[in-house]
Amino acid sequence: MARRPTVYDVAERAGVSIATVSFAFAQPERVRKKTLDTVLAAAAALGYVPNVSARGLAKGRTGAIGLYSFSYLLDDGERDELRARAADDARLFPLYSDLVQRGVELECRRRGLALMLGSGTVPDDLPAVVDVAGRVDGLIAFAGAAPAEALARIARRIPVVELGGETTAAGTRTVLVDHRSGMRRLVEHLLREHGHRRFTYVGEESVTAEFAERFGGYSDALTAAGLAVDPPLPSAPAKEATTRAALAPVLARGHLPDVLVCATDQEALVVLNVLRDAGIDVPGQVAVTGFDGIIATRLSSPPLTTVQQPMEAIGRTAVRLLLEEETGEVGPLPTEPVIRASCGCLSSN
Amino acid sequence: MARRPTVYDVAERAGVSIATVSFAFAQPERVRKKTLDTVLAAAAALGYVPNVSARGLAKGRTGAIGLYSFSYLLDDGERDELRARAADDARLFPLYSDLVQRGVELECRRRGLALMLGSGTVPDDLPAVVDVAGRVDGLIAFAGAAPAEALARIARRIPVVELGGETTAAGTRTVLVDHRSGMRRLVEHLLREHGHRRFTYVGEESVTAEFAERFGGYSDALTAAGLAVDPPLPSAPAKEATTRAALAPVLARGHLPDVLVCATDQEALVVLNVLRDAGIDVPGQVAVTGFDGIIATRLSSPPLTTVQQPMEAIGRTAVRLLLEEETGEVGPLPTEPVIRASCGCLSSN
């Protein structure tokens, strides 16, 4: 690879100073039209590609923002197994994070911002998130993706937005989403339209603020109906074995609840599979609901009743927060129950 | 925003040279454990975040790769209209490009590479693609996203992979995919299993190499069956009005072909809508097929018969080509007909 042409080469060829070359690219309104044409022609003839690292260093800004996530795909063995189930693509992609990312991408696109994607595959991967932060003017991080200590450090230098409805690190901001009332309304639908009385919750209830809100909304509705609230069955998204293990005692006791309310669509889809494998009819013997509104909920059998999160709007809002166009609290962005067949309704899908 | 701490601050606090600080982060095996701990502690205390622009400039490499695409969402008016149809999300996302991007993302993730996304929204947007190229060590570009002149310039400096089965610019490489035989096999299915004889092709046949291959495979099968090949109806993905206009004469003449073979799923989904609006039953009165295998083909009514592209594998392969782990020709990656209800088969979906 030959040495790349620099502003010095372009300047010499165009017969101007390197400052004029720089202005021609960065502030063309400060350069006379005739000079500008000469410079651009010289640059084209030389195949000049500005070195954005140099520009970023000199200018103190890069013009890019970062999005950092954490991948549950930890090793090749696990991924090979998932690939073997490629027929179930829609259960793996797009998920909540993919849809939020899309919102981020679309907003960046609209603004001509470059977007740097990075991720950690090891818990508490401080170097990975710091590496992304060193490349961008602002950072959006998914909940739980990066250690709070790292985010706090980064937030002292550039704006940071945490996705997940809470700020775990000093100096960061977050996008609020109304999980609580979305879940409450879903449970109210189950109570009122289907007359369900025996509820079981599947999923985390306190790991993040948003999971706590979901369980809170569930509890609110049951409490208001004078029903007791049982502790949830332990389960986690993307951990199918955990969800299966959590359901085993329910199946073993041969006495089903009216409905299994799941904390996420991913868990609900696993639950549907477990029930089908056990020969249990949904919603005939037990209803099942999810939360998030991913596309796979429309492909499942039966189509899954869920709560729709405004993922694209979350992504877009995060970008706006990052650029500090929004001051103060933003949101909560609303969620909306989506009624399909898995709760017992005859849905047109 | 206070001046950020640099290697000079860390060095002073740790009592070492800036070179030792640099080695501690970039080549820790060259630093004694005791010194390393001292440096990292000083960095943490100061909230030091390395400036990757500086590193990239000094080192001549950034450790990131770029993915460049072109967006058909050209103005706010158009996007507002699309947003109003949010219920049809799966028709907008994920598309072919989203799935290929996912393959790129997954491969980058696996390798600890940062991925820079950039896009142009104006045709022939040379500054936009050059900006991304100035930030990365290698660039992947979607077919038609960037002017060939820009790609040629960039390819003189860093490796460039063009998606789309052809190299439009000197010095670039491409991922080959077997569109031709996938489409041929689909048409053979229609001929043999359904006895169709009157075929109409909807879509571009020569704009890119891959579109030419699709039409070529279609033509191969018809020619081998002794049938004439009519010119395609002019249509383009993401240009719904064009597809609708192309179909108007077919509908007006009140004499349908046996089957409408579409160049892409996106076009096929528009065709399904047009036919439904006209009260025409698919596949009862006319069969419809697509190409790509996006998720929306499973949600359509009826589910769409199509040819599955290995989008994730395309993305992954592109990264490997870019890193020059693959020399010589790679592929073609295989495509595979996916038979559903829209051709007339009773599919389990």
Place this chain on the structure above:
DNA sequence: GGCCGAAATCTAAGCGCTTAGATTTGGGTG
């Protein structure tokens, strides 16, 4: 303590661009 060799650390130069303030240029006016 001195010597030796390897490991660890340091010095010096420079990567390519930006931009404040200095200098030059160009056009208009008398």
Place this chain on the structure above:
DNA sequence: CACCCAAATCTAAGCGCTTAGATTTCGGCC
């Protein structure tokens, strides 16, 4: 031609990091 003013261009300094080769340190041996 001289003067003035605004626009255009240039000079000089420096952004924060990397690393080749020079220098120092450390540990082992006699």
